[in-house]
Amino acid sequence: MADPASYRPKTGEIPTTPGVYRFRDPNGRVIYVGKAKNLRSRLNSYFANPVQLTTKTYTMVHTASSVEWTVVGSELEALQLEYTWIKEYAPRFNIVFRDDKTYPYLAITMSDKYPRALVMRGDKQKGTKYFGPFYPARAIRETLDTVLRVFPIRSCTTGIFKRAERAGRPCLMGYIGKCSAPCVGRISEEDHRKLADDLVQFMASDGSKFIRELESQMAAAVKILDYESAARLRDEIAALRRVFERNAVVLDDNTDADIFAVAEDELEAAVQVFHVRHGRIRGQRGWVVEKVEDASPEEFIEHLLQQVYGEMYDADRIPREVLVPTLPANELDVAQWLRDLRGAAVSLRVPQRGEKAALMETVQENAVQALSLHKSRRSGDITVRSQGIQELQENLGLAEPPLRIECFDISHVSGTNVVASMVVVEDGLPKKSEYRKFKITGDAARDDTASMYDVISRRFQHYLEDLSGSDDLESGQINAAEAKQAPPKKFAYPPSLVVVDGGPPQVSAAVAALTDLGIMDMPVIGLAKRLEEVWIPDDPFPVIFPRASAGLYLLQRIRDEAHRFAISFHRQRRAKSMISSVLDDIPGLGPSKRQALMKHFGSVKKIRAASLEELKQVPGFGDKLAATVHERVHEAAPSVEAPVAAESAEQQE
Known part of the structure; x- marks a missing residue:
């Protein structure tokens, strides 16, 4: 370097x-x-x-x-x-929204002698009407196939059209009724152009005018008992309705907007955009990108808008509104840039309320789902898992592949209800039957390093005890019958790698605990969450994995699972402590009556809100006990607010 x-x-x-x-x-x-x-x-x-x-x-x-x-x-x-x-x-350290395709549009070449309907990408051409964008391309192809049943204008290339003219026979589309076959004179130039004009008007509106006309024609055909024509018109009406059913109406008819949302973690970000034209969702598009540069949310949105709209030199392709989750850096310059590209004003803003804000939430949910799906596919791919295990072995200098990894995390709120979690991953997949929870009390709860020392000591003390039991069995001190009756030893199998959530202090505490137990050959690393640095004992500098590394992704997934498991246990402990702080000290309220009280009301909050008469309805409660409970829970009301208020602090942990 x-x-x-x-x-x-x-x-x-x-x-x-x-x-x-x-x-x-x-x-x-x-x-x-x-x-x-x-x-x-x-x-x-x-x-x-x-x-x-x-x-x-x-x-x-x-x-x-x-x-x-x-x-x-x-x-x-x-x-x-x-x-x-x-x-x-395409610099490697810039976030690049790579996409080798442009937006697909339904195009009608009105400048041709016989206008043609087709799916078109790229720059717009003069004399051609465009509708869209539609995404994925399958949606616009289905739409085109449907409308050609009602507006059978040509959709063939110039070469096919001329060949049919010379042969005097139409192509397949003419034979199946999806083209009026102007190539062989089945329809005049004027009538064919009228069909094309009607298709343009239909796509530019909600289609109600044409549907009403077809319904009138169908009713007239039924009146004269022309059921064959009526059936054909019925099918055409159903086809036109399907075109607009695919594009749900979400906003006012005059709304043209692109709505962006982003879901991200430390390594990757998923972007989703809904294209709304004339109040309908015409298309949806998404990207998952690696966060290869240090960009704030504002800078990320700026890069996104740059690359999405940078090649859209046609004014019609940039909507009147661009709605984003966060205003970009240099908001005024970006808005002016979009205005110059479009040739008209562009509203760049964050929706705060109403239908557009609700639709933004839908786009956000799609982004979250896209990121989750991307990660689940990576974790479920055996090739990626094998690559991750191999990268960990090579980058960490391990003697053998880390087929079993154990990760430890500490969770607490301001030093209260301190707990720890241990999660186990074997062959890159979680083994939930061997997850463990730890309660930490006394001096071990004074700080994170002391807690980490305590947890590692306890886990590997069990390992040494189980190992000693296995040695007894092998030496014949325990017979086979006793071994079968003994509970399975969950800690007898040592990990190939120990991962702690944190940096050098946590790593040093884990190594000290192992050393004090006489375990000298156990690999230990720390994963610092903020910068995703991997710390090795006695190394002043972290190991930096490549951003797209399968090994780093595996470590991150293990660490996040340990954090989730620790947080869940911490919340359970806090809930129990809140209940005990209110009910345990009430005279005459033993375990059975406390259980009856909780079963009757369901929560401490409802007990506190209950009247004296409602408390008397609990089985086993008399006037005196009900009065005592009513008095004590209201006296304790201010003190039980602290755990609830701690929720926000715990979420920030």
Whole structure:
């Protein structure tokens, strides 16, 4: 890795004007593109103290070997140039929403002698009417197939059309009734163009006018007993209704908007967008990207809008409204850039209430589901799991593959109700039957390192005891009959790798616990959540895994599962402590009557809200006991609020 000091430019050489900069690697490839309002201030931040940089930025500046910049006239120009260079170079340390396809549209070539209906991508052409975007492409192809039954204009290529003209025979579409076959003179040029005009009007409206006309024609056909024509018209009406049933009405007819939402974790982000045109959801699209650069939510949204709209030079493809979960960095410049692309005003905002905010929640739910599906597919892929185990062995220098990994996490709120969890993963899959919970009390609960020492000591003390039992069996001190009657020994199988949630202090505590037990050959690492750094004992620097590493993904999944398991146990403990704090000290209220009271009301909150008469209705409660309970629960009301208020603090843990 290069030393940033070797290519750091002199401060006086860097201008203080807006501009765009590029970092290059030793081979001359651009690995990062950024923009700045003040180039000198931004670039100096990369070199002032590289040790204090975040992991991703630290890796980038040590991978690069040179930096260069271009001065521009304004921040808006910097925004445009940054987008151009990101598209040109696809830098590895920039978030890039890779997609090799453009949006599919239903196009009608009105400038042709015989207008043609087709699915079209790419830049718009003059004299062609476009409807969409539709996504996925299957949706627009189904729509086209349906409308051609009612508006049978040509959909063939120029080559097929001319070949049919020469042969005097229509193509298959003409024979099955989905083309009026102007190539062989079955319909005049004027009538064919009228069909095309009707199709344009139908797609531009909600179709009610055409459906009403067809219903009138069907009624007239029934009146004269022309049931064959009536059946055909009935099928056409059903076909037109299906076109609009696919695109649910969600907003006012005059609403054209793109609605974005993002779901993310430390490594990846899922983006979803709903395209609403004339109040209907015309399409949905999504990406899952690696978070290869340190970008705030505002910067992430800015990069997203840059890349989604950067190539949409046609005004019709950019809607009047762009709704986002967070306003982008340089909001005014981004809005002006969109306005220049569209040639008209663009409303860039965060919906706060009403139908648009509700639809934003739906888009957000789709993003969450997309990220969850992406992760579940990765975790369920045996190839990815095997690759992750192999990467852990290689990057951590383990003597054997970590086929069994145990991860430990501590959970508490301000030092109260301290608990710990142990989760087990074998062959990359969770083994929930061997998860364990630990209650931590006394001096061990004073801080996280003491708690970690206590948990590791207790877990491996059990391991040594179980191992000793196995040795007794092998030496003949325990006979086979006794061994069969003995409970299964869950701790006798040692892990290949111990993972603790935290950095060097937690790792040192775990190693100290193992050393005090005489276990010297157990690999231990720590995974620090904020920067996803992997810490090894006695190493001043963390191990940095590649962003797309299957090994890092496996560690992250194990750590998150341990955290979830610890939080669940902590909440159970806190709930029990809240109940005991209110009911345990009431004279005359023993375990059976306390259970009867909870069964009758269901919660302490409902007990506190109950009247004296309602308390008397509990089986086994007389006037005196009911009065005592009523008095004590109301006296204790202020003290029981603390655990509830602690919820927000625990969620932030």
